[in-house]
Amino acid sequence: MNRLVATLESRMGTQAVLRTLPFAAMATVVVVDLLAGPSLGLLPLLTLGPAFAAVTGGPRHTALAGLVALVLSAPLAYHDHQLSHPRITVTLVAIVGVTAAAMLASRLRAEGRRKLADVRLVAEAAQRVLLHPVPRRAGDLRIALSYTSAAVDARIGGDLFDIARGPGGIRLIVADVQGKGLDAVETAASVVGAFREAAYDEPTLADVGRHLEEHLARGLGGEKFVTAVLAEVREHEIALLNYGHPPPLLLGRDGRVRWLEPTQEAPPLGLVALAHAGPEPYGCEFRKGDEILFYTDGVYEARDRNGNFYPLGDRAPRLLRDREPQDALDMLERDLVEHVGGPVPDDAAMLLVRRERP
Template identity: 45%
Template structure:
């Protein structure tokens, strides 16, 4: 059974109607010596601020009726002043109705843009499973821009045999072009993360996805990670902020790479190989993957958010609650002008759960050949990735 609903005032705006009644009351109080007929035009003006066009027009008619009644009451209905005042109410009503129609069109357009942006952003920052393999997972994305503007942060978690593979990345810039590039990277990761024998091959596949977009000169920083059920962790860093390991027994470890890694899409400026970090996780250890919007959140004095010293917020409680605590802490620290888009992934390792069953290759370096990547049929010429594979 549907719940009964109160009738909607489709042809009368409540705010505008109250404004008209207020003018009428003031007109009665002041008497015949003060004429407020032209002031009734305030009704449709107030209604146009948020009312629909029919409601604005109805409010204008409501105002004209009250103005006519009180003009007749004061015996001035036939005077030129009354005629001019009623004409002013009619003109203002027409203009206010047109303005409301224009405003409504803009609002509808903005609503569509927000829906499109929200859909695109959900694709770049999807809902992740609470548990995958040996880890518990929580994710958080927050945009500091207009709701209709798409950010460039993206992430994904793909379960594999004996563990999970994780992606956290940030595309240069914002907007639809940046979203298209992020979608290409996500598509490559989702396709190859579950089947590639090595994590480095996944990174090469993602670099190939960018190389096939020659019209787009953007690049992306990224971190690829592999966490196995026996606690081994491999991190490949392509110019991205290093993940933070929060130890269950106390202390933190930054997964700094053994060498600087070039961002994806800038292979021509270096050898294209990522920085690498290997570590071991113990039961209860947590790993925070994040974009630069977290560590670069600034307060009013320009100081960055001290992630390392505030990492204790991630230690106690469910991973989702810990991320919420950190979000609140960042909000207290950063000014609106000092905030940027930020994506967070917090993984808690639970193990060991049995014998090691690491994904094939275990994150180790496996030499790749151009023929395996399909370079013999790829249309990209002078590809720096091919040159790297030949070295």
């Protein structure tokens, strides 16, 4: 909360400085002209005021800067002995013209921002519907979720996760749809719907995977695909099925850290028919106190200003242990954003599953 307040205060301070920039520019022109005398002919540079105002403020701010430029031009022309010179007429016409054009540009920019904000609100609402509330408890499992939206100028993506109870145990999916925008969100919604349908009924995890592949083979065209990892939590173990997705990270109660790599690489969903065989189920022990972190590529591909990838394997064990699952995952999310030094360039989804101790 303190960090959010500090960020807002910093942004407000920056905006205040930028809004004074047009008037500072005109003041500089006046001072230089008074010191240098009429030889330089700096009157036309007063148009810098409304020009800068269009970038830093709205139409009213731009009009005010233009008015100030007009007011300053008269005494400055008198000081330079140019009241009867054609240059003052040219300067006044230039100020009026630049102010009008700047006001129009400022208005168009404001309308564009409003439209972009409306589109993003609709997109975020669509993703909230897609990523419906996932239960935070399922049997002896504690579940934490994190979804970090990409930068403002990035389009929405197709990261998704879901949890359901199946015949063999608790089943979950974490996936990333290829591409961006509404097409990716539409595909993600289709994947979630197919998973919910299959997870409740199919007898094995492999059958759930086949159901998803058949569903996407009918619905996807061209070379679109979806990387995904499916999991089924059983009594003392977890079974996994990996379709070209980043491997989950196991954090054992005894301190062990292990990437849950598949026994063999497999293509993503939507491309399995092009391969010789689909993924082979694999798994490991999953006992009381153990936890597993699932994530999308927006997490481990996040880079800092020097181009270094986020060291998930080093940070996760330190930040996730001995904390409440959601608190721990929130801390990991903040650490990811700090590593990048700003908004993440791609959507980053994480799901943490912890098996409660007796």
